[in-house]
Amino acid sequence: MSKIGLIIGREYSTRVKKKAFIVLTVLIPILVVGLMFLAMWLGIEKKKHVNVLIADPMNLCNANIFVGDEQNPPATFHFYQAQMDSMTFVTRNDMKAYDVLINLDPKVITYKTIIVLCREDVSSDAMDYIRNKIQLDMEEYFAMDKGLAIDEYREIRQRIKFEWHTMGATEEQEIRDKAQAIGLVFSIFIFMFILVYAAQVMRGVIEEKTSRVVEIIVSSVKPMELMMGKIIAVGLVGLTQFLIWIILIFVLMIGVQYFVFTDIMAPENWQDQGVAIGQISTGMETAEMQNQWAIVLFDYVQWPILIVMFLLYFIGGYLLYGSLFAMIGSAVDSETDTQQLMLPVMMPLMFTYVVSIMIQGNSDGATAMWLSQIPFSSPIIMLQRIAAGTVGIWEVVLSLSILTVTFIITTYLAGKIYRVGILMYGKKSTWRELFKWMRQA
Amino acid sequence: MLRVEHIVKQYSGHTALDDISITTKKGEIFGLLGPNGAGKTSLIRIINQITGPDSGKVFLEGREINRNDISQIGYLPEERGLYKKMKVREQSLYFARLKGLSKADAKKKLEYWFEKFEITSWYDKKVEELSKGMAQKIQFIITVLHEPKLLILDEPFSGFDPINTDLMKKEILQLKVNGTSIMLSTHNMTSVEEICDSIALIDKAKLILNGTLKEVKEKFRSHIYAVQYKGMSFGFANALWADYSLVHSEQIDDQRSIAHVKLLKGNTLNNLLQAVMPAVDIESVNEVMPTMNDIFIRAVNGEKGGENE
Numbered sequence: 003m004s005k006i007g008l009i010i011g012r013e014y015s016t017r018v019k020k021k022a023f024i025v026l027t028v029l030i031p032i033l034v035v036g037l038m039f040l041a042m043w044l045g046i047e048k049k050k051h052v053n054v055l056i057a058d059p060m061n062l063c064n065a066n067i068f069v070g071d072e073q074n075p076p077a078t079f080h081f082y083q084a085q086m087d088s089m090t091f092v093t094r095n096d097m098k099a100y101d102v103l104i105n106l107d108p109k110v111i112t113y114k115t116i117i118v119l120c121r122e123d124v125s126s127d128a129m130d131y132i133r134n135k136i137q138l139d140m141e142e143y144f145a146m147d148k149g150l151a152i153d154e155y156r157e158i159r160q161r162i163k164f165e166w167h168t169m170g171a172t173e174e175q176e177i178r179d180k181a182q183a184i185g186l187v188f189s190i191f192i193f194m195f196i197l198v199y200a201a202q203v204m205r206g207v208i209e210e211k212t213s214r215v216v217e218i219i220v221s222s223v224k225p226m227e228l229m230m231g232k233i234i235a236v237g238l239v240g241l242t243q244f245l246i247w248i249i250l251i252f253v254l255m256i257g258v259q260y261f262v263f264t265d266i267m268a269p270e271n272w273q274d275q276g277v278a279i280g281q282i283s284t285g286m287e288t289a290e291m292q293n294q295w296a297i298v299l300f301d302y303v304q305w306p307i308l309i310v311m312f313l314l315y316f317i318g319g320y321l322l323y324g325s326l327f328a329m330i331g332s333a334v335d336s337e338t339d340t341q342q343l344m345l346p347v348m349m350p351l352m353f354t355y356v357v358s359i360m361i362q363g364n365s366d367g368a369t370a371m372w373l374s375q376i377p378f379s380s381p382i383i384m385l386q387r388i389a390a391g392t393v394g395i396w397e398v399v400l401s402l403s404i405l406t407v408t409f410i411i412t413t414y415l416a417g418k419i420y421r422v423g424i425l426m427y428g429k430k431s432t433w434r435e436l437f438k439w440m441r442q443a
Numbered sequence: 444m445l446r447v448e449h450i451v452k453q454y455s456g457h458t459a460l461d462d463i464s465i466t467t468k469k470g471e472i473f474g475l476l477g478p479n480g481a482g483k484t485s486l487i488r489i490i491n492q493i494t495g496p497d498s499g500k501v502f503l504e505g506r507e508i509n510r511n512d513i514s515q516i517g518y519l520p521e522e523r524g525l526y527k528k529m530k531v532r533e534q535s536l537y538f539a540r541l542k543g544l545s546k547a548d549a550k551k552k553l554e555y556w557f558e559k560f561e562i563t564s565w566y567d568k569k570v571e572e573l574s575k576g577m578a579q580k581i582q583f584i585i586t587v588l589h590e591p592k593l594l595i596l597d598e599p600f601s602g603f604d605p606i607n608t609d610l611m612k613k614e615i616l617q618l619k620v621n622g623t624s625i626m627l628s629t630h631n632m633t634s635v636e637e638i639c640d641s642i643a644l645i646d647k648a649k650l651i652l653n654g655t656l657k658e659v660k661e662k663f664r665s666h667i668y669a670v671q672y673k674g675m676s677f678g679f680a681n682a683l684w685a686d687y688s689l690v691h692s693e694q695i696d697d698q699r700s701i702a703h704v705k706l707l708k709g710n711t712l713n714n715l716l717q718a719v720m721p722a723v724d725i726e727s728v729n730e731v732m733p734t735m736n737d738i739f740i741r742a743v744n745g746e747k748g749g750e751n752e
Contacts, residue, residue, distance in 0.1 A: 005541055008537065008540055008541055009541075012537055016526075016528070016529065210526075213524045213525070213526065213527060214520065214522040214523060214524025215524035215525055215526055216524070217493070217518075217520040217522065217524065218518065218520060218524065218538065218585070219538075219541065220493050221491045221492075221493055221513065221516070221518040221520075222513060222514075222538070222541040222542050223541055224510075225493075421494075425488070425493065425494070438455055
């Protein structure tokens with residue numbers, strides 16, 4: 003095995019065997035999936051069916067509320083054609099079967115206010131449902147009271163749908179923006195991975211330097227080999243962790259879907275619900291949004307390309323920043339001394355991160371275009387544009403080429419500084435000094 | 444074995460090595476001496492090819508040194524260091540393999556050394572669990588494991604107790620017997636006298652003294668003799684005339700004294716004895732040779748040696 007292979011092997015295996023790595027690698031997917039299902043489970047829990055008693059002394063509803071043919075409605079209506087006060091509702095034994103009391107007394111007609119008494123909190127689903135049904139029923143009562151025929155009223159009542167179009171924009175634009183948002187997830191991922199793993203490279207370099215083990219190693223291998231070995235190994239650790247996360251999340255999702263929530267996970271079910279709830283309320287738009295997301299997720303985004311690009315840009319960006327962080331690590335005696343040197347390296351990274359959120363919905367603007375070419379920002383920005391599909395192949399090729407050339411240059415220069423830095427002790431290094439070392443080596 | 448020719452190395456603004464040339468013979472222990480900051484570590488790093496010289500060349504066994512020769516060199520740096528969290532066996536194997544040994548070879552040699560030092564129980568310990576002296580031993584093993592032709596030891600005895608220092612000396616001498624050439628950098632002049640065959644003294648980036656231990660001592664010989672006698676010290680002093688100088692005199696009991704006398708103007712020991720014999724009874728005479736400690740201090744303070752003032 004070549005020497006760089008040995009270095010990679012050691013760096014990789016010690017890192018992968020660390021408790022923190024194992025715990026984090028296993029825990030994160032469990033946490034992600036767990037939280038997702040916890041949220042769903044809480045949602046279901048709230049969907050408890052409620053029995054609503056409508057005290058209707060004036061018989062406004064005619065003992066009937068139109069509910070359509072919905073399956074599993076969140077509430078069922080019962081009628082009581084007399085006054086009912088809250089005391090009675092609370093104390094009377096035969097009232098225990100009802101969770102909610104609604105009094106349709108004459109005040110309702112005058113003040114247009116309905117008081118709803120609940121024994122305990124009702125889910126927002128049930129609240130929407132009850133409100134919609136009774137609202138509709140009362141409106142029809144008022145309409146008839148004013149002498150309108152029910153058909154006429156229903157015609158008036160028909161909801162007007164608003165379609166918003168930006169001039170020149172199409173539905174495709176909307177979908178594109180959503181796809182870009184998916185790209186943003188990758189942007190954030192790359193940003194975090196670069197930050198976490200480049201910092202690990204830096205810590206590794208500092209550790210070798212402070213424990214003085216570095217002098218023995220560089221008497222066997224070239225400093226450049228040591229630096230590259232470390233950077234590559236840590237990158238591989240990152241990719242390993244990423245891969246395990248993806249696989250574990252996938253397996254856990256399938257597992258939980260099969261064994262715990264057999265019905266909810268099916269996509270048909272979410273859509274049904276959306277439409278059903280949306281009969282009157284704004285739910286209709288939600289449903290449409292969900293449809294668009296489904297289109298984006300299942301049809302629009304080209305996952306294989308996106309994932310390959312993610313890997314390429316992750317590797318490129320990581321090598322670029324990893325070599326800079328290794329250089330910083332070599333120039334200091336302890337982690338606390340890194341602050342001053344880190345600033346110029348962290349700035350472009352932070353800046354790009356902020357910009358990557360700001361350019362949402364503007365994936366082909368000038369900012370996005372330029373930043374997807376500049377190598378210090380392209381790994382974070384370009385993925386959004388690739389996801390949005392607003393980028394030409396030549397742009398990707400150009401950006402990847404610039405990134406490659408840049409990381410070769412930075413790695414070369416960082417290596418020069420590194421080989422001087424690792425043997426330099428007790429000096430507080432500044433950037434000016436680093437440039438001096440670069441010329442000296 | 445090792446030949447260093449006209450090495451010059453400058454760091455931004457100051458010269459670390461100024462035209463240094465030294466030669467070591469095969470199978471000898473060569474002491475590289477000098478005050479702190481003289482440039483020893485810079486020279487050692489150049490020989491190890493950790494850094495390159497600005498000018499000058501290094502030859503190993505007559506050939507100009509190159510990257511591949513690194514596996515022929517074993518280097519124990521002054522500032523010791525091992526991976527703290529790594530286990531002893533794993534770590535030793537790793538370093539051995541970095542020097543080019545195969546895994547099986549490294550294992551075999553590791554077993555030999557661990558059994559020799561009776562430390563096989565440390566195999567699965569992490570370095571941070573070891574005492575300083577224990578870690579030093581591991582470091583020594585790592586340095587010699589790949590059986591280098593040239594061994595460069597920077598302060599090999601620091602951090603060892605007297606028992607282990609002795610053990611290390613024995614091991615170093617044994618390695619010498621087996622044909623290993625050793626370059627040893629130390630401030631411990633006693634051990635230099637005990638084990639070094641040749642020395643080079645560097646001060647302020649310059650080579651100021653170079654040669655076999657015997658040659659160097661000869662150079663700094665001051666022609667002082669210690670004469671132990673029975674009789675009056677007053678009489679002894681009177682018997683000396685202007686061609687001798689009484690450097691030092693010390694009474695050891697009621698009748699006996701030891702006097703350090705320096706011969707001047709080409710006088711011999713015989714002349715001295717003839718001069719003092721009538722005055723006192725001589726019990727013993729021997730030449731006072733300069734210690735390496737003296738030589739070190741005198742050389743660094745600017746004395747060239749060989750000048751008998």
